[in-house]
Amino acid sequence: MDAVLEIAGLRKTYRSRKGVRRALDGFDMTVGAGEVHGFLGPNGSGKTTTLRTLLGLIRPNGGRMALFGEEVPYYLPRVAGRVGAIVESPQFFGNFTAQDTLSLLADAGGLRRERVTAVLELVGLRDRAKERVRTYSLGMKQRLAVASALLKEPKLLILDEPANGLDPGGIREMRTLMRNLAESGMTVLLSSHILGEIQLICDQVTIISAGRRVAAGSVADVLAQHTSGAVKVGLEPGVDLIGAAAILKAGGADVTVQTDHLVVGNAGNPAQVTRILAEREIYVSELSPIAADLESVFLELTGTAPIEGQNRQVDQVAAGWGQ
Amino acid sequence: MSLYKAEIRRLVKRRATKLFVFCGLLVLATVAAGVFVTNQKAGPETVARAKAEAQANYQQAVEDTNRAIGECQAAQGTAKAGDYPPNCDITAPTPSDFNPDWYMPATFDFRNRFPSMVATFAGVLALVAFIIGASFVGAEWSSGGMMNLLLWRPRRRQVLGTKLAVLLAGTTVLTAALGVIWTAAFYVIAMARGSTAKMTSGAWQSLALMEARALVLVLVAGALGFGLASIGRHTATALGVAIGVIVVLQFGVGAVLGLANAKYPELYLAPFWIIAWMYKQYVAEDYHSCAVSLTGGCQPETFTITWQMAGGALTLLFALVVGVAMWTMSKRDIT
Numbered sequence: 026m027d028a029v030l031e032i033a034g035l036r037k038t039y040r041s042r043k044g045v046r047r048a049l050d051g052f053d054m055t056v057g058a059g060e061v062h063g064f065l066g067p068n069g070s071g072k073t074t075t076l077r078t079l080l081g082l083i084r085p086n087g088g089r090m091a092l093f094g095e096e097v098p099y100y101l102p103r104v105a106g107r108v109g110a111i112v113e114s115p116q117f118f119g120n121f122t123a124q125d126t127l128s129l130l131a132d133a134g135g136l137r138r139e140r141v142t143a144v145l146e147l148v149g150l151r152d153r154a155k156e157r158v159r160t161y162s163l164g165m166k167q168r169l170a171v172a173s174a175l176l177k178e179p180k181l182l183i184l185d186e187p188a189n190g191l192d193p194g195g196i197r198e199m200r201t202l203m204r205n206l207a208e209s210g211m212t213v214l215l216s217s218h219i220l221g222e223i224q225l226i227c228d229q230v231t232i233i234s235a236g237r238r239v240a241a242g243s244v245a246d247v248l249a250q251h252t253s254g255a256v257k258v259g260l261e262p263g264v265d266l267i268g269a270a271a272i273l274k275a276g277g278a279d280v281t282v283q284t285d286h287l288v289v290g291n292a293g294n295p296a297q298v299t300r301i302l303a304e305r306e307i308y309v310s311e312l313s314p315i316a317a318d319l320e321s322v323f324l325e326l327t328g329t330a331p332i333e334g335q336n337r338q339v340d341q342v343a344a345g346w347g348q
Numbered sequence: 349m350s351l352y353k354a355e356i357r358r359l360v361k362r363r364a365t366k367l368f369v370f371c372g373l374l375v376l377a378t379v380a381a382g383v384f385v386t387n388q389k390a391g392p393e394t395v396a397r398a399k400a401e402a403q404a405n406y407q408q409a410v411e412d413t414n415r416a417i418g419e420c421q422a423a424q425g426t427a428k429a430g431d432y433p434p435n436c437d438i439t440a441p442t443p444s445d446f447n448p449d450w451y452m453p454a455t456f457d458f459r460n461r462f463p464s465m466v467a468t469f470a471g472v473l474a475l476v477a478f479i480i481g482a483s484f485v486g487a488e489w490s491s492g493g494m495m496n497l498l499l500w501r502p503r504r505r506q507v508l509g510t511k512l513a514v515l516l517a518g519t520t521v522l523t524a525a526l527g528v529i530w531t532a533a534f535y536v537i538a539m540a541r542g543s544t545a546k547m548t549s550g551a552w553q554s555l556a557l558m559e560a561r562a563l564v565l566v567l568v569a570g571a572l573g574f575g576l577a578s579i580g581r582h583t584a585t586a587l588g589v590a591i592g593v594i595v596v597l598q599f600g601v602g603a604v605l606g607l608a609n610a611k612y613p614e615l616y617l618a619p620f621w622i623i624a625w626m627y628k629q630y631v632a633e634d635y636h637s638c639a640v641s642l643t644g645g646c647q648p649e650t651f652t653i654t655w656q657m658a659g660g661a662l663t664l665l666f667a668l669v670v671g672v673a674m675w676t677m678s679k680r681d682i683t
Contacts (some may be wrong), residue, residue: 081502082495082682101502110499116492120363129361131353134500173496 027158028091029212030056030079033290037074048074050236051088056181056214056229061207063244064216065226065319065330069280072216076185078111080287081105092181109179114189115170119159123150123169127176134177149198163190172198182206185216193332200226219330224319234327240334251322256292258269259285259311261301271309276301288315319337355514364483366385368524372476376526379468382534387456387541390434398451406446415441457544459551460533463558467626470562471528478590484515485574486583495682497525508677512574512670523563531559538614561625561655568662575669579676593618610634612651625658 037049049071056062077083079090081098090097091103107329117126127141145154148168158166167190174182175229187194188201196219203213203226217223223230223244230247232240238245260269270287273276278298279290288300299309359365388394420436423429432438486510488494494507501507538544574587598617605613612632613621624630630653636648 076679077683082498084679084681098502105500105502110497110500112499116495118487118491118493121361125361129354130496132357132498133351133497135350146629177500251460 026185028055029056029058029093033089036086037078037260040058047048047236052236054231056212059123059210060229061203061227063223063230064214065235065323067327072233073113073185076183080110088095106177107180109174109177110183111170111174112185113231115166117158120157122155122157124154127173130173130176136177140176144175148172164192166254167191181212184215186285188217188219189223220319220323224312231327239326246268246321251317251325254293255288255315256295257288257313257315258287258309261308261310264307269302272305273301352514354460355511355654359484359518360515363627365480368476368479372472375472380603383456384537385543387454390452390455390542399448401451402446402448409441415439455536458535458544458548461515464560465534466562468625470565473523473566474569478573481515482586484576485511486577489581504558504677505674507514515570515574516567519567523566527559565625568666571666572669575673578673621658621661622652625655628655674675
């Protein structure tokens with residue numbers, strides 16, 4: 026699959042009186058044509074900096090970026106017509122209507138005005154198009170932002186938190202829109218904190234933490250790489266869970282007792298669990314692998330899982346990645 | 349070209365543009381109406397009345413002088429003699445002390461008084477251009493519109509340059525159109541409430557050049573507002589700098605230079621450079637000096653700010669602010 030977007034060794038450093046902060050520290054990412062690619066990372070991890078740098082809004086301190094095989098930012102004007110993007114929260118001049126806002130962009134890009142009507146219809150703003158943007162809710166502004174990104178019929182759509190401010194119906198519509206766009210051949214790069222959405226929509230994912238890539242690949246591969254091999258063990262009612270746990274521990278298992286079941290953490294061979302218990306006439310009623318979800322993988326990789334009694338700070342991430 | 353057309357639409361559509369152009373027009377209309385109301389045409393009857401009033405006042409002054417001389421002479425040898433000059437040397441008035449022109453009602457002489465109306469026109473439109481220029485790009489920065497546009501047109505200097513070109517072109521069209529209307533309005537006022545005499549081709553040429561200088565002043569003001577707002581990425585930056593310059597540099601520096609008895613304090617104050625630009629020169633005088641003159645006794649030393657010097661200063665200011673705005677546009681991150 027041809028790469029639509031390639032980033033290698035991207036670096037961006039901010040210097041201030043308080044010191045030097047490396048927002049991007051050799052970040053890599055590749056997005057193939059036709060993918061719906063999820064871009065994940067905790068707050069302050071460098072997601073938006075990456076997107077802004079890619080789109081020529083921020084100058085990098087090093088590294089290489091390419092869109093459609095053209096080096097950017099040098100050749101960005103050549104490929105900008107094929108890239109639709111919204112970066113962070115939608116921002117528009119409040120006194121113009123949605124119609125005016127998009128028609129001015131269409132004029133600037135030399136597009137047909139009919140395209141404005143089409144995208145307003147697509148994002149559900151047709152009937153509110155003649156109202157001033159300042160009267161819009163956050164969700165409506167978000168829809169307008171998506172409309173502005175779709176206006177030039179891009180080949181690559183970059184959306185930074187497109188579900189921000191959307192109601193549940195809007196989130197579902199956005200998900201369907203993403204899927205439809207991908208099916209039409211558009212490549213979509215989607216940055217989001219809603220990990221369930223990413224898991225549902227995206228086929229590939231890149232996770233960034235502290236300015237570096239910590240995981241990349243298909244969603245299934247990333248999940249598989251971080252599945253622990255733990256199994257949930259359910260026993261017949263009335264069986265002493267603590268006693269059963271002791272038997273398994275004596276057999277070398279890493280066991281955690283839960284309210285109504287056991288979790289065996291190092292169950293490389295689950296049959297071993299049933300055999301050990303059956304030898305003591307304890308019979309298993311449920312034996313199922315515990316699959317990792319994207320959220321737990323994300324929290325593990327980025328080191329941002331909440332710790333009881335601590336207030337995690339924005340730049341506080343997994344040991345080894347911190348700055 | 350598509351960007352240029354889009355920016356023209358954006359400039360014309362903006363409420364701030366409409367509002368401040370309307371305010372400018374309102375001020376100009378008020379000035380014109382004020383001039384119309386406070387002036388009147390001076391016909392032969394008015395001139396004759398002024399001459400008669402001047403003559404009557406002259407006669408009255410002569411009589412008062414003669415009476416004072418008589419009283420002085422009568423007071424000689426008494427205690428009241430000290431109230432009068434020695435030898436009753438009281439100078440008699442002359443007819444030239446009672447110029448009939450001074451008894452004329454206000455009348456709008458186009459040739460003499462229209463230049464100050466051109467200066468007023470330039471001042472009002474320069475202020476309007478400054479605010480519109482600042483708002484045009486400042487609102488784009490603060491609303492995020494500039495970032496959106498750069499996602500479509502990732503050539504930063506071209507985008508900013510096109511916006512500036514649109515602003516200057518729009519300002520030129522507005523100033524030129526209003527300049528024609530302004531001139532025509534005051535010509536009509538002069539015909540109705542004054543005089544259009546002595547308007548030779550040379551006088552018209554001089555007025556046209558002054559209006560051209562007014563246009564340059566308005567364009568520089570617009571570019572300064574635009575440039576400052578772009579450097580600060582907010583309309584308020586330009587307005588803040590303008591207020592800062594007025595309060596700190598003009599009033600503050602003016603006061604300090606006055607206290608320090610500086611030689612030509614006007615040289616450090618922008619309004620006098622603008623006067624020099626509009627009226628072709630401004631002569632600053634050093635009141636603390638005395639140059640002996642064969643004809644006029646003690647004359648202060650002078651320094652003339654020519655329109656060429658003022659034009660050079662305007663060019664320098666324009667180049668500096670627009671240059672820095674372009675530089676920051678191409679170098680600074682857009683966050």
